[in-house]
Amino acid sequence: MLPWIHLATAAAPGGDRLRLLRRGDEFSIRLERGNELMNSRLSGSEEALATLALDRLSGRPAPRVLIGGLGMGFTLRAAQKAAPPDARLIVSEIVPDLVDWAGLHMAAVFGDCLADPRVEVRPGDVLSEIRGAEGAFDAILLDVDNGPDGLTRADNDALYMEEGLRSAHRALSPRGILAIWSAAPDAAFTKRLTQAGFEVRAHAVRAGRTKRGARHTVWIAARQGG
Template identity: 75%
Template sequence: MVPWIHLATATAPDGGTLRLLRRGDEFSIRLADGNELMNSRLGGSEEALGTLALDRLAGRSAPCVLIGGLGMGFTLRAVQSTAPPNARLIVSEIVPDLIAWAEEHMAEVFGAALSDPRLEVRTGDVLGQIRGATGAFDAILLDVDNGPDGLVRADNATIYGTEGLQSARRALTPGGVLAVWSAAPDSAFSRRLSRCGFDVSEHTVRAGRTKRGARHTIWIAVRTDG
């Protein structure tokens, strides 16, 4: 058995500790208690977050897409593979060390993703990007926690609450898409999306790229008007 090697440690804004580990060509980001947040072999549902959202933007020649959370770049790379040449892609990552890890330790995972001329990587809370915008984004993709009902960071509750969803709706263009990843379904969140002015569809996808692995939930919420 190839052992896990500890590569780096980061402190999140709330004081939590993140650890980056490697075993062969596999990477893992975990909390201090050992709970795994991300694994480089299990990006299927994060990729689906990107592809499902971009499918709804077909026909827009220069969409502006905001991605909350860099992670291991699965959602970003899925968006990059689908977005048109004139797209503008913005990633907001609250933990600066994750950006450094992507450029250094996980360079082989990210490949050329971070050198894409369409991409801008910003350090900070994605909610701040959303609150400061009106009709700025064609899509907002959120993978910032375990989901509306499985928070790792207490501050993320605002993103999934009524205030955060209303801010997201204002930040979207007419017909824009809010896509949200979750480790589990949440019927209350689906109802909240609808109440906040979205046409909602819920998708169940596998964590892996095959039909194996845990089932995760993705909401595709399209801004309605009128």
């Protein structure tokens, strides 16, 4: 078996460090202490995050979509396939080095997706984007950390607690969609979404693109109220 080759290291907020590794045509982004955050061969659930959400926006003109976390671009590319030509796809990425890695080390994975005129990459915290918006987005797609059970940053918890969910509710247009990726199901989080004013469905989706292997969770939460 080919060995993993270390390509780059990036500093993340809160003192964490991310490592980019390559083995043949496979890429892995890991915490320096060892936990794997994403792998280029396991894209199924990240793609489902976009396709399930955009399906709920079918027929809506010029949808504005906020994507929290660039990662390896799986959610973005799935959104590009599903979104109409007049969509706006805004990617909020808190680790600027990941954007650099996309065009340098992982060009084979990303292709030309960041050149799409519908796409805008904004460096910074997606929670700040959400808090600064009111009715601005038709969908918010969050692939941040490990889901509600934060793994990399304690600050990410603010996205998933009551205040963060209510901020997301305000940032969405009527019947807008909040879609959230998680490594595992969480009944308490489903309840918090409902209490924050969302109509919720939790989907169990495969981590990869086959019918085998681990499952992840994607919540599709529709904004209720005016």
